[in-house]
Amino acid sequence: MAVLPVSVIVVSRHRPEALLRCITALRQQDHPQVELIVVADPEAARIAGDALRAEGLAAKVTAFDEANISAARNLGLLQAAGAVVAFIDDDAVAEPSWLSRLTAPFGDAAVVAATGFVRGRNGISYQWRACEVDALAQDHPFEADAVTLRAGTAQRAVKTQGTNCAFRRDALLQIGGFDAALRFFLDEADVNLRLAPLGLTAVVPDAQVHHGYLASARRRPDRVPLDLFEIAASTAVFLRRHAPDCDLDAARQRLWQEQGDRVAAHRRAGRLTAAEAQALMQGLQLGWTEGLARPVAALGRLAPTEPPPFLVLPGTGPRAGLVIAGRSWHRARLLTRARQAVASGRIVTVFCLSPGFRRHQHIFCPEGYWLQTGGQFGQSVRSGPKLRLMPFSQRIRDEMNRIFQFRPIN
Numbered sequence: 001m002a003v004l005p006v007s008v009i010v011v012s013r014h015r016p017e018a019l020l021r022c023i024t025a026l027r028q029q030d031h032p033q034v035e036l037i038v039v040a041d042p043e044a045a046r047i048a049g050d051a052l053r054a055e056g057l058a059a060k061v062t063a064f065d066e067a068n069i070s071a072a073r074n075l076g077l078l079q080a081a082g083a084v085v086a087f088i089d090d091d092a093v094a095e096p097s098w099l100s101r102l103t104a105p106f107g108d109a110a111v112v113a114a115t116g117f118v119r120g121r122n123g124i125s126y127q128w129r130a131c132e133v134d135a136l137a138q139d140h141p142f143e144a145d146a147v148t149l150r151a152g153t154a155q156r157a158v159k160t161q162g163t164n165c166a167f168r169r170d171a172l173l174q175i176g177g178f179d180a181a182l183r184f185f186l187d188e189a190d191v192n193l194r195l196a197p198l199g200l201t202a203v204v205p206d207a208q209v210h211h212g213y214l215a216s217a218r219r220r221p222d223r224v225p226l227d228l229f230e231i232a233a234s235t236a237v238f239l240r241r242h243a244p245d246c247d248l249d250a251a252r253q254r255l256w257q258e259q260g261d262r263v264a265a266h267r268r269a270g271r272l273t274a275a276e277a278q279a280l281m282q283g284l285q286l287g288w289t290e291g292l293a294r295p296v297a298a299l300g301r302l303a304p305t306e307p308p309p310f311l312v313l314p315g316t317g318p319r320a321g322l323v324i325a326g327r328s329w330h331r332a333r334l335l336t337r338a339r340q341a342v343a344s345g346r347i348v349t350v351f352c353l354s355p356g357f358r359r360h361q362h363i364f365c366p367e368g369y370w371l372q373t374g375g376q377f378g379q380s381v382r383s384g385p386k387l388r389l390m391p392f393s394q395r396i397r398d399e400m401n402r403i404f405q406f407r408p409i410n
Helices: 016-026 042-054 069-079 098-107 169-174 187-198 229-242 248-268 274-293 328-343 392-403
Strands: 006-012 034-040 060-063 084-089 092-094 111-119 126-128 131-134 139-141 148-150 156-158 165-168 200-211 321-327 347-354 361-364 370-375
Touching (some): 006 016, 006 069, 006 098, 016 034, 034 042, 034 069, 069 187, 084 098, 098 111, 098 165, 111 187, 131 187, 156 200, 165 169, 165 187, 169 187, 187 200, 187 229, 200 361, 229 248, 229 274, 248 274, 321 328, 321 392, 347 392
Parallel strands (some): 006 034, 006 084, 111 200, 321 347
Antiparallel strands (some): 092 200, 111 165, 131 156, 148 200, 361 370
């Protein structure tokens, strides 16, 4: 089966370090026909462009200085020349096999969208798996242990995760791309419902990214919200488009309950003051009022003209992997070896374990290698045993067996 060329679009705003780390992981993709499209604030666009040029790499970089991820994604879509367009957030990193696995289902002409699984901040636990969304913006999780193709309707469809999704380019253009009235919330859910009548959506569990939830203008690093305005505004817009006959007052009460519970939990934990909690709920009210007044326009086909030619990102494609393992007191030596192996073109995973029972963390480092730390007897998979009493060599083999399905290790 022919490999479809893929355009990967990364939207970034005021997080140049995270953007560069995301790009470093994308350069290690085993998919051989990738073009990289970056839409970022002017400073981050300049930094990313300079870094790519310094490495002799070609990419399409567009400066965009507006807090509207839907509009930014549409700008990226206008640049995309691949048959498939994939999206990942700047605070996420992709496993080397991510893009090949996520886009493989598009070999079936009936597939118009795909989504994968997302691991959270510790790099091990799942943050997001399989889910559907309905016209009232309510989620409905379901089990998917293998690649699953599902049909949807304009009232209920598979929900693609914004940091791990792909679409057939022509289909996404046909429905008008992303709705700029949804500036960051429910933007993918809206696309899912509008796109569902055109074909199937694939859920690909082994197409995985790691998502860290970095700080932004709307949340702190600990995921405490700083602003609920756009959540309310986008919810009102979404409901007016997809459920125009619904009871808006009942929907507003449900939103108030959900967000009020969220704010109250942070308040109880001491992460918000009473004044901050009150300001958040006031912002929710203002956003709802704005969303009821925001225009909900009909979305026609996007981009009637041809995009710029496909710009291949050099260096992607299958490559060898390497595992480096050792004790925490050898960390400096292990990481030096890791950097050297990355420079030689390897996909590198480092296990640096200390004595004891500390929980494991698994991260992708800016230098381009994966690093797992924790105690030799500590917990890695959070649903597994808290203590794992075994020799060092056996522990390394077990952890290698856990990750080898996502990246090359030998």
